[in-house]
Amino acid sequence: MSEIVARPLVGFRIWNVEDDELRTVTDLGDTATWAEGKARAACKGVPGLCENAEHCMCGLHIYSYPHWTWGYGVAGAVVAWGTIIEHQSGFRAEYARPIAFLEPTHYLGCDVEAVMEVYGQRIGCNCRTNTGIPARMAEKYEVPLLNEKEIKAYMSWFGDLPRLATAW
Numbered sequence: 001m002s003e004i005v006a007r008p009l010v011g012f013r014i015w016n017v018e019d020d021e022l023r024t025v026t027d028l029g030d031t032a033t034w035a036e037g038k039a040r041a042a043c044k045g046v047p048g049l050c051e052n053a054e055h056c057m058c059g060l061h062i063y064s065y066p067h068w069t070w071g072y073g074v075a076g077a078v079v080a081w082g083t084i085i086e087h088q089s090g091f092r093a094e095y096a097r098p099i100a101f102l103e104p105t106h107y108l109g110c111d112v113e114a115v116m117e118v119y120g121q122r123i124g125c126n127c128r129t130n131t132g133i134p135a136r137m138a139e140k141y142e143v144p145l146l147n148e149k150e151i152k153a154y155m156s157w158f159g160d161l162p163r164l165a166t167a168w
Contacts, residue, residue: 008081008159010099011062011090014073017133020140022074022098024060037141038097040082049083049094059085059092064162066102066148074134076101076143077151079158086162099158101134103147 015022015034022034033039043050043058050056062080082094138145146154 008079009062009084009091009093009162010077010079010155010159011064011162012066012075012102013060013062013078013096014075015137017074017137020136022137022141034098034141038095041092041094049085049092053083053085053092057092059083059094060096061090061092062096063090065089066151074101074137076134076137077155079155084162091162098137098141098143100144100146100151100154101138101141102151103145104134 013024015024017023022039024034024039039060040047041049041059043053043056049058053059060078060080062078066075076098077100078096079099080091080093080096084094085092135145144150144154
């Protein structure tokens with residue numbers, strides 16, 4: 001159901017990083033730039049969520065649970081407000097801004113830990129995690145770089161998880 005929430009909601013998202021800017025490309029081809037530290041959704045080039053937002057895919061997509069990333073993206077927590085449409089894995093929002101970035105982690109197929117056990121030293125990583133991107137984004141957007149445990153506690157200061165989210 002679409003509604004304007006009284007208290008902001010918090011959640012997680014992943015951004016692309018291009019030219020040291022956070023960017024989001026929606027299913028509808030709209031690009032949200034987070035250049036001023038926040039973003040506003042657009043639907044087919046028109047700012048905001050459309051009148052048919054409950055049946056459209058417009059909005060800034062935000063997850064209730066952390067989604068890890070590797071390579072050239074960055075993951076973090078956001079606070080969102082304005083018109084909110086909740087769904088099973090999170091919600092879509094009219095406005096959002098990053099409040100913290102996640103320290104990079106290795107995905108399940110990464111063999112760096114196994115290599116360390118055999119050779120006693122770190123010898124590369126096949127997951128291509130670029131640890132410099134989250135740190136640069138945290139500094140640029142003036143928000144902290146936190147691990148998973150820290151970010152969960154930190155984001156509760158900014159808002160509530162969506163009603164449909166279960167405990168994690």
